[in-house]
Amino acid sequence: MFKRSPSLTEQVKSHLKKRIINDTFESGRIPAETDLAAELKVSRNTIRDALSRLEAEGTIFRKQGAGTFVNKAGLLVKTRLEEIVSYETMIREYGYTPTVHLISTEETASDPQLEAELNLKPGAHLLVIRKLFMADDKPVIFTLTTIPTEIIQLAYTPDDIRAPITDFLRRFCNHEFGYYLSEIVPLISPNWLAKKLDLPQSQTAILSFEEIAYNKNNDPVAKACSYFNNNLLHLRLIRRPGH
Amino acid sequence: MFKRSPSLTEQVKSHLKKRIINDTFESGRIPAETDLAAELKVSRNTIRDALSRLEAEGTIFRKQGAGTFVNKAGLLVKTRLEEIVSYETMIREYGYTPTVHLISTEETASDPQLEAELNLKPGAHLLVIRKLFMADDKPVIFTLTTIPTEIIQLAYTPDDIRAPITDFLRRFCNHEFGYYLSEIVPLISPNWLAKKLDLPQSQTAILSFEEIAYNKNNDPVAKACSYFNNNLLHLRLIRRPGH
DNA sequence: CAGTGGTCTAGACCACGGG
DNA sequence: CCGTGGTCTAGACCACTGG
Numbered sequence: 001m002f003k004r005s006p007s008l009t010e011q012v013k014s015h016l017k018k019r020i021i022n023d024t025f026e027s028g029r030i031p032a033e034t035d036l037a038a039e040l041k042v043s044r045n046t047i048r049d050a051l052s053r054l055e056a057e058g059t060i061f062r063k064q065g066a067g068t069f070v071n072k073a074g075l076l077v078k079t080r081l082e083e084i085v086s087y088e089t090m091i092r093e094y095g096y097t098p099t100v101h102l103i104s105t106e107e108t109a110s111d112p113q114l115e116a117e118l119n120l121k122p123g124a125h126l127l128v129i130r131k132l133f134m135a136d137d138k139p140v141i142f143t144l145t146t147i148p149t150e151i152i153q154l155a156y157t158p159d160d161i162r163a164p165i166t167d168f169l170r171r172f173c174n175h176e177f178g179y180y181l182s183e184i185v186p187l188i189s190p191n192w193l194a195k196k197l198d199l200p201q202s203q204t205a206i207l208s209f210e211e212i213a214y215n216k217n218n219d220p221v222a223k224a225c226s227y228f229n230n231n232l233l234h235l236r237l238i239r240r241p242g243h
Numbered sequence: 244m245f246k247r248s249p250s251l252t253e254q255v256k257s258h259l260k261k262r263i264i265n266d267t268f269e270s271g272r273i274p275a276e277t278d279l280a281a282e283l284k285v286s287r288n289t290i291r292d293a294l295s296r297l298e299a300e301g302t303i304f305r306k307q308g309a310g311t312f313v314n315k316a317g318l319l320v321k322t323r324l325e326e327i328v329s330y331e332t333m334i335r336e337y338g339y340t341p342t343v344h345l346i347s348t349e350e351t352a353s354d355p356q357l358e359a360e361l362n363l364k365p366g367a368h369l370l371v372i373r374k375l376f377m378a379d380d381k382p383v384i385f386t387l388t389t390i391p392t393e394i395i396q397l398a399y400t401p402d403d404i405r406a407p408i409t410d411f412l413r414r415f416c417n418h419e420f421g422y423y424l425s426e427i428v429p430l431i432s433p434n435w436l437a438k439k440l441d442l443p444q445s446q447t448a449i450l451s452f453e454e455i456a457y458n459k460n461n462d463p464v465a466k467a468c469s470y471f472n473n474n475l476l477h478l479r480l481i482r483r484p485g486h
Numbered sequence: 487c488a489g490t491g492g493t494c495t496a497g498a499c500c501a502c503g504g505g
Numbered sequence: 506c507c508g509t510g511g512t513c514t515a516g517a518c519c520a521c522t523g524g
Contacts, residue, residue: 004519007492007494009494013486032508032510033510043496043497044495044496044497045494045496048510048511053486058424063459063460063502063503063510064501064503064509064511065502065503065504065508065510066504066509066510067503067508067509069461071461073461074424081325081427082324082480082481082482082483083482083484084482084483084485177484178304178483179301179481179482179483179484180481181301181316181317181481182480182481182482183478183479184324184427184480185473186430186449186450187429187448188431188447188448203446205431206448207429216304218304218316230429234426235426235427236427237325237424237426238325238422238423238425239324239326239422239423239425240327240421240422241326241327241409242300242327243256243296247500250513251512252513275489275490276491277489277490286514286516287515288512288513288515291492292512292513305490306490306491306521307490307491307492307522308489308492308520308522308523309489309521309522310491310522311490
């Protein structure tokens with residue numbers, strides 16, 4: 001029934017998610033793990049891995065001894081911060097049409113703070129990219145991405161820069177993206193930013209992300225700052241007790 | 244070597260974490276999974292589960308084909324939003340001494356928004372709890388917790404209310420805590436809050452959490468709003484690509 | 487090529503929930 | 506009590522890394 005790639009677990013997960021969304025499971029109850037394993041011809045461990053991922057993203061919940069159930073409220077949550085999606089996808093999941101404007105690119109020298117954060121030599125050269133994301137032509141996210149020029153190995157066009165940074169790192173820097181270490185910082189929007197995000201010039205509180213991108217070798221490879229217009233997007237998160 | 248409870252995986256995880264912190268592993272390299280399994284007398288799957296948790300919290304990173312390594316930078320990250328710790332623990336992990344002040348408790352009637360969020364009958368009674376968390380006697384977090392009185396089944400003292408809400412729910416409401424669904428909202432601190440958090444009266448941007456607490460049955464049982472003084476605490480998060 | 491982590495299997499036993 | 510999810514085992518094969 002399933003192929004070898006992507007992983008069985010992933011195929012089972014999306015198969016089950018489709019059935020959940022199409023409401024194939026009456027009364028919100030999902031069949032027992034052993035039954036699913038028999039039906040889909042995979043081992044129970046594979047079923048469990050898939051269900052664990054669906055549970056982590058709030059699609060289902062499980063109760064030992066009772067069963068596995070659809071989390072109707074969880075289905076309404078579109079994006080969760082702890083899982084990266086491109087800003088275009090995020091905007092689309094809120095029901096808007098996304099567009100990306102490349103505002104500017106610029107080369108500068110690094111400052112001591114960035115050198116520490118990205119583990120650079122003093123005076124390293126940096127590529128600074130400014131982008132504006134629109135939802136139905138209303139500006140919602142402004143981003144400022146900083147990449148050391150020394151890791152860029154191929155020539156690129158403005159279109160390549162419009163793509164998500166994870167794609168740019170893979171295609172032009174030969175770095176597989178690993179994860180973001182993010183800090184959430186509240187801010188009173190300065191005038192230049194209020195103008196870009198179409199906020200009232202009177203002081204408005206906004207959210208910003210300051211993120212260091214790490215590659216699969218755990219080396220810091222870029223810094224990304226994002227500024228959100230909270231009128232349209234909501235930043236949500238599922239928080240669970242540590243094990 | 245290990246007992247039956249808590250889970251083997253959890254014991255292996257904390258055993259390995261101790262060895263990582265004590266720098267038992269030279270050159271940052273952690274032994275192969277099969278070696279660890281033989282040494283600790285557990286199956287490789289158990290080792291893998293433990294390593295997966297350490298990887299999720301940023302303590303280690305793995306590279307297929309190469310090995311498993313200590314994430315030295317990740318060890319510096321104390322608290323991550325996606326994993327719940329009590330605010331007292333969070334303050335302690337930043338190196339301060341925490342204290343909790345119970346500001347007030349109050350009973351009110353619900354409003355339509357809360358009735359929708361907590362799935363209540365119109366006009367339900369609510370217990371509102373206000374607390375202030377101090378770090379070395381400096382105020383850093385103000386919280387406003389709202390619990391429907393109908394789920395409170397035992398009498399409680401002010402001391403009981405000072406405890407984290409997860410404890411209160413378990414001990415006095417017979418509800419096992421499941422997870423928080425949180426929204427992060429930026430705010431310009433109003434004067435009353437600036438006073439409580441000892442912020443400059445001039446407008447300051449702060450972060451707030453608006454969280455709905457769910458129990459293990461996936462029912463919403465409480466609402467918790469938190470307001471942070473960002474001068475002392477940093478809200479961090481590890482973000483990874485979805486599977 | 488040897489050694490590593492990634493995936494998957496089949497089976498066992500336990501702990502809990504609800505009738 | 507039975508059926509559920511939670512944990513653990515032993516073993517197999519694959520995919521990737523690095524010398």
